[in-house]
């Protein structure tokens with residue numbers, strides 16, 4: 001690992017590569033993409049084949065016209081997709097063995113290999129070279145580290161699977177401590193107290209657990225920064241954690257496909273447009289809900305070009321006071337898999353219900369709900385789990401929840417579902433917490449309206 005490269009990237013991103021206007025930013029992105037495309041067409045047999053017939057578009061850098069790919073396409077063409085000749089079987093075998101032994105330190109041909117499970121069960125394999133890993137580390141530090149890189153920082157990082165990708169940011173002053181979310185949750189307690197992290201990074205379900213420990217006085221931490229990753233940060237969890245620590249939570253939108261967004265000093269989540277370009281495939285333009293198609297012009301080993309993610313994002317309507325030209329998000333709304341569906345009243349057509357609507361309905365039902373989950377079991381079957389703050393009655397809350405959800409379905413002119421309740425499952429675990437979750441087997445991609 002080359003520390004000089006990390007520091008260089010840190011300095012460039014933090015101090016030198018600044019864009020005042022959208023035009024400046026787009027000129028930079030287009031220049032980068034043009035150069036990147038040349039490299040990719042030369043080195044990835046998959047893209048070479050895919051772009052046959054698009055030579056003229058590439059010549060004039062009309063990259064927005066190039067075909068869209070996704071995880072399924074990437075995995076189906078793994079061997080020719082990557083530019084370093086790593087075969088899928090070999091990579092899988094390697095990654096599985098690391099997952100099993102929980103030893104993520106070895107590499108294949110100087111390439112780190114990561115697995116992403118994906119909520120719908122389709123595994124993805126991701127390849128990152130040492131150089132890319134250094135660039136990533138520099139970018140993360142530049143965007144997230146409070147104060148200077150020369151200061152002392154102790155970082156507690158909760159991860160589902162450790163990965164070489166993340167182990168590169170250690171140096172004398174900055175200490176990374178990894179916590180494996182597969183370990184028993186209580187084992188983290190004493191370790192946290194011992195290291196006294198100045199920065200806490202983890203999924204909101206884990207951060208919430210830490211905040212609960214703090215409230216119960218079994219833990220006394222004084223972090224300077226708390227960063228939420230990997231799960232949707234719900235207002236209900238954000239409020240609780242911020243209150244306990246008296247800090248504003250920062251957010252990172254990072255997936256195996258790239259370091260996509262991070263919060264500015266005003267707490268707004270901005271796409272890291274100095275690293276990736278995001279195109280919007282709108283599902284609801286008026287509400288600003290879209291699926292991102294990303295182009296990462298920094299990834300050479302496994303090129304991510306016009307790659308459709310399975311996420312739902314909501315753009316921010318008002319400009320952020322920080323003045324950044326980077327695309328501002330209202331929130332990350334979840335996975336496309338967590339869209340709910342209903343039948344229209346008259347024609348039995350299928351219509352989509354966004355997770356954001358469900359969330360608002362629950363929050364409207366009562367101020368006293370401390371935890372919840374809403375699961376669509378079938379078209380007309382909705383399960384709700386919740387807990388209320390002590391001293392409040394569940395029965396009243398149940399009635400309000402039913403009322404709000406039925407009202408939502410009515411507003412959307414959909415056939416009313418049956419709503420039933422079950423006990424809230426409190427255990428944070430290695431599986432991602434999704435407060436709005438759809439179990440419908442059928443997928444209606446491309447048919448939703």
Ligand SMILES: [Zn+2]
Nearest residue numbers: 264268320322
């Ligand atoms: Zn901002």
